[in-house]
Every structure is written in structure tokens, then in C-alpha cells.
Amino acid sequence: MADHMQWANALSTRPSLEAAVAEVVQRTVSLLTAPADLGLVFISSAFASEYSRVLPLLAEKLSVPVLIGCSGGGVIGTGASGQTQELEAEAALSLTLAHLPGVDLQVFHVVAEDLPDLDSPPDAWIDLIDVEPSAKPQFILLSSAFSSGINDLLQGLDFAYPGSVIVGGQASAGGLGGRLALFCNDTLYRDGTVGLALSGNIVLETIVAQGCKPIGEPLQVTKADRNIILEIDEKVPLVVLRDLIASLSEKERMLAQHSLFVGVAMDEFKLSLQQGDFLIRSILGVDPAGGAIAIGDLVRPGQRLQFHLRDAQASADDLKFLLERYQQQGSPSAAAALMFSCVGRGEGLYGKPNFDSELFNSYLPAIPVGGFFCGGEIGPVGGRTFLHGYTSVFGICREMAGD
Template sequence: MVDRMQWVNALSTRPSLEAAIADVVERAVSSLTAPPDLGLVFISSAFASEYSRVLPLLAEKLAVPVIIGCSGGGVIGTTAGGQTQELEAEAALSLTLAHLPGVNLQVFHVIAEDLPDLDSPPDAWMNLTGVPASPIPQFILLSSAFSSGVNDLLQGLDFAYPGSVILGGQASAGGMGGRLALFCNDKLHREGTVGLALSGNIVVETIVAQGCRPIGQPLQVTKSERNIIIELDEKVPLVVLRDLIASLSEQERALAQNSLFVGVAMDEFKLSLQQGDFLVRSILGVDPAGGAIAIGDLVRPGQRLQFHLRDAQTSAEDLEFLLERYQRQGIDGSTSSTIGALMFACVGRGEGLYGKPHFDSGLFSRYIPNVPVGGFFCGGEIGPVGGRTFLHGYTSVFGICREISNG
């Protein structure tokens, strides 16, 4: 008999932590026919005063060799009725358990002070994580929201592990000054990054929905300094932007007041740029006197940019576009080997954006049905765009886990 992978998720809204843990463990374990190798736990900030009890309570009821997780502004999981739900403003706990034959699992915890210099060799990053570069690992990262090293960590892992998929999110404290939690096996951490590396008989594919659409035309940066755009197409950026906004419809002009972003083209050689070809970044400010524009990333002369707008409709259409494309590009034309999925959504999405609950997860389940989904609402989302890994905002990142077919 072939030992196949199994992936299950259970979501509980029981207000008592003991009851919630008993609920998810009982439902998840009863859905497995083999012992779990991996556990992923996400807990809402409503339980903030009890984070230290989560791992001991789980250990009383569950034997699993590897477990990671964190706190979130909300959690995502599967109800007893089989529905995927996003629970944002209530006590909730999501537990994913997976039986993963043929998969090697390694966990690590790093803090910003431990990170090698960015000019260090790949070995320095491998020594940091303890994860070899071969076979190619897939990484799930859960980071503290105020860990200044996360961008350097992503850059270092991209460098040391070419070909690896890296995704995850920043734990959310659910409010200013709130405490957050990172779980790694039997330890609770308050800062740094907890990582899981999976290698062997598994592949992780990603959908990174940034929720924006381009407006106007692509423009070339002709002069810049760090994150400040000084010239666009040899013109004053603020003048270019004002001319663009004047050309928009009344509805788009209103949207540009609060939801205007910049997309940085990720492929310098692609002639025809379209939705999904950009890394979306915030506009941090403008200089009314000089006309420069500051954005939330480094920019250099020669790069192409395009202004973007974001709203609920655009966000929905963007995710649907990416899901349709994923479905069309399916490796074997089916989702037969898909075992489970993870969802890392910005706290700025969800019901606050769409005006109704469970939107992103519901759309995902429409295109990729009958796949257990677990995850949380993040303070920042981690996922690849254009072959490199970035920290995003206002994004939903999906990781789709598939068993590599052995024929």
C-alpha cells in the first residue's frame, strides 16, 4: 500500500483556549489515517494573554515532531462543515496537521543580530539556518512585525538557496502595543523569525495577489537617489503624476487620493508590461517644491515604473486573474496531487476591504476546490515576485503544496 501524503485543517471559535485546542486536535487527528509529521498553528490576538499556554496544551493532546505557528490579527481555517473561513475580530484557532512521507522537515529561529552581512557567502546563510542547499528546500517564514532584519533575511535566503520558494508572513499583535507570539517546536519566541524548510517529495507553488491595477503608461526612472524618484522620463515626477491624475475618470481620481501606489517592473527586458509584472510599493511622500516622489523601496535609474490603483473590485479581479492563470498552467492539468494550502493575508484585506467575509479564501476554494486551507492575517506578507522574495503589504499570498508524483 502506497503511503500517501495527508493534509488536514481544523478551525475553532471556542472562547476558552483549552476548549479550542481540544476541538481542533480532535477534529484534525480524526481526519488523518497516519501520524502527523508537521503541525502549523495560528491563533488570534484575542488569546494574547495566553500565548505561553498554547504549546504546553497542544503537547498534552498531540504528538507531532515539528510544529511552528504564530499569532495573527485573524486566522484562516476549515470549519467542521468543511468551509474555509477568515475570522478576524474574534477568538479563533487554526491547526493544520500533515503526514508527509518522503519529506525532510527542519525548523530554525533567527534574530536580526544573528544575520550575516549581505556580502557573506552562501555558506554563512546555510550555517545560520542549518538547512543544506540540496535537495532544494521550500521555506515557510513567520516573522515578528518589528524584526528589522526580515528584508535582509529574504535577500540572503534568495542568494543562498537559488530555486527555493519562500513565503509566509509577519505575526500580527492585533493592535498597537499588543504582544505577538512565534511558536517553534516547544518554544515561544517574541521576536525574530521562525522558519520551516521542506525538501524532498514536495513542491510549493505560490500565488501573490497584490490587489492593484496599472494606470497610465510605463515610465522610466531617469534620476533617483535611494528610494527617491527625482526624474521620470526626464520630467519632474510630481508633474507627470498630476497630468496622469487629470486624465483619469472622476471615480479613479477619487481613488487616487488614498489608494495610489507605484509598481516597479520586475523584468527589465519584457517589452509589454501587464498586471502581475510589477512589485507594488507604497508612495511615502512627495516634495511639493522639487517635485520628487519617495516610495517604499530602493529605485535606480533605468528601472521602469507604472502608477497603480487599489480598491476592492481591483483586488478581487487581480486574485481571480491569478487563480485563473494558475489553473490554466496546472502542471498536469489537474489538482489531483494538491494536498493542502496556506494563506497569508494582509490585515488590510478581509472584510474591511471587501465589505463581506471570507472573500479571498472563498475565491481560492472556487478555483482550487476541496483543498484544506490554513493561515492568518499578517502585518506584512512574504512571497516571490519576478523570481525574488519580498515583504509586501495589502497582499494575499497563497502557498499550494503538492505531492511530487512518482508515476
């Protein structure tokens, strides 16, 4: 009988860390019929004073060759009822275990100072990660929110490992001045990025739900300087924007006052642009005199963009659209998913708990989901990897088809 990958997840809300660890280990181990090769642990910031005890407590109960994890403003996992739960602002611990035959695992921890500069050849990045591009690795990255050099790391990995899929998130502290934890095997780190490269018999597919809906039509940047849009369709950007807002419904106009974003098209050659083709970025400010608009990313002439609005309805519709598209692609059966959701989503956005995970489970039922609420989410748009905000990134794991 062929040995197949197996995944299991358990979530505990026991207020005692010992009890929570015992519960998640017992439940996940009992669900697997073969030894675990990988563990992923996510712990809520309610346990912040006890982060240093997590790995020793796990080591007492669990033997797993590779373990990564981090702290989050909330955690996501399978409760005792068998339902996926998103627990924000309360003590919770989520453990995912995976038995991965035919998969090579390589973990690493890098700090910003270790990163090659962006003019370096691919070899400098390959030496850092110690995995050959020919292995076609998939990456899971967990980084600290500050000075981790995550944007440079994403750019470097995209450059050195073309075609590799990268997902993950930034550990969140839950409150200002809160402490972060990154776990890597038996070590607790406070900064940098913990990464896992998976190669061999594993496919990682992504859904990156940025939670926005487009308004108006796609436009072209005709003049730009760094992150400042100086001309759109050869017109003053602010004038174009005012005309667009004037054409909206009353409800949309109200929304545009505080929830207006810009989507930058990632594929220069795609003719009909739709959701998922845009990288959503914040509007940082406008120059009332010259009418220029500054956004939270670099822009260049020739790029296409479209203004977007974000609210609970747009976020729900966007995730639904992407899940339907994923389902229509008829992917072979998924074994598990990892969910990296922004602390700005969840109950604060939807007014009720478990919204994104329930929607996900309605399209992909009965697979274990584990993850956390991030300070920034990592996932691809248009074939390149970015750090997002207000996004839910799902990494869907399965075996390779047809072998």
C-alpha cells in the same frame, strides 16, 4: 500502495483555549490516516493573555515532531461546516496537520543579531539555516513585526538558495502594544523569525495578490537617488503623475487621492508587463518644488514602473486574474494551501467576510486552507522574495509530479 502526502485543517471558535485545542486536534487527527509529521498553528490575538498555554495544551493531546505557528489579528481555517473561514477580531484557533512522506523538515529560530551581514558569502547563510542548497528547500517563515531583520533574511535566503520558494507572514498583535507569539516545537518566542525548510517530495507554488490595478502605461525611471524618483521618461515625476491623474475617470481620480501606489517591474527583460510582474510599493511623499517622488523601496535608473490604484474591486480582479492564470498552467493537483493575508484586507476591505478564501476555493476547491492575518506578507515577485503590505499570499503545496 504508495504513501501520499495528506493535509488536514480545522478551525475552532471555542472561547476556552482548552476546548479550542481539543476540538482542532480531534478534527484534524480524525481526517488523517497516517501520523502527522508537521503541525502549523495560528491563534488569534483575542487569546493574547494565554499564548504561553498553547504549546503545553497541544502537547497533551498531540504528538507531532515538528510544529510552528504564530499569533495573528485573525485566523483562517476550515470550520465545522467544511467551509474555509476567515475569522477576524474574535477568539479562534487554526491547526493544520500534514503527513509528508519523502519530505525532510528542518526548523529554525533566528533573531536579527544572528544574521550574517549582506556582504557575507552564501555559506554564512547556509550555516545559519543548516540545509544544503542542493536539497532545494522551500521555506515557510513566521516573523515578529519589529526588528526581526526580515528584509535581510529574505535577501540572504534568496542569495544562498536560488530558486527556492519562500512564503509566510509577520505575526500581528491586534492593536498597539499587543504581544506577539511565535511557536517553534515546544518553545514560545516573542521576537525574531521562526522558519521551516521543506525539501524532498514537495512543491510549493505561490499566488501573490497585491490587490492593485495598473493605470496609464509603463514608464521608465531615468534618474533616481536611493528611494527617490527624480525623473521618469526624462520628465519631472510629479508632472507625469498629474497628467496621468487628469486622464482618469472621476471615480479613479477620487481613488487616486488616497489609494495610489507605484508598481516596480521586477523583470528587466520582459517586454509585455502584466499583473504579477510588478512589486507594489507605497508612495511616501512628493517634493512639490522639484517634483520628485519618494517611494517605499530603492529604485535605480532603467527600472520600469507603473502607477497603480487599490480598492476592493481592484483587489478582487487581481486575485481572480492570478487564480485564472494559475489554473491555466494546469498544475498537478494541489494537496493544501497556506494563506497569509494582510490585516488591511478581509472585511475591512471588501465589506464582507471570507472574500479571498471563497474566491480561492472557487478555483481550487476541496483542499484544506490554513493561515492568518499578518502585519506583513512574505512572497515572491519576479523570482525574488519581498515583504508586502495589503497582500494575500497563498502557498500551494503538492507532491512532485511524475514519480
